[in-house]
Amino acid sequence: MLAAKTNDIKLNGKSVAEIADHVLPALTAAMNLLNKQDPAEAGNFRSTVLVAVEGAARTHQGEPGPTLADMIRKITAALDAA
Structure with a gap:
């Protein structure tokens, strides 16, 4: 599901910050x-998103840089805000 291609998603930001302004809320x-x-499914969804984020972060050598680390914090905060 995470790797599926779709034409239904429109991310019209010119920067990561602009896209994040739409995606995180x-x-x-x-x-x-x-x-x-379904609180149990919410937990499963949260875990799935975090696995995807952590997997993406691991594709880089060493620790994530400041920008990636900040984006990971923002995604985690969006998941925890609920």
């Missing part, structure tokens, strides 16, 4: 909805 909203409907 949507991630928080998804977690809020899942927590209301």
Whole structure:
């Protein structure tokens, strides 16, 4: 599912920050909805997103740089805000 290609996703930002401004609130909203409907599934979703983020971070040599580390913190915060 995470690797699926789709034409339904429109990320019209010109920078990572602009894209994050759209994606992170949507991630928080998804977690809020899942927590209301099925808390166990919300936990599974959170775990899946974190595995994907950690996997992406591991593709770089050594520790993630400041920008990647900040984005990981923001994604984790969006997941935890619900």
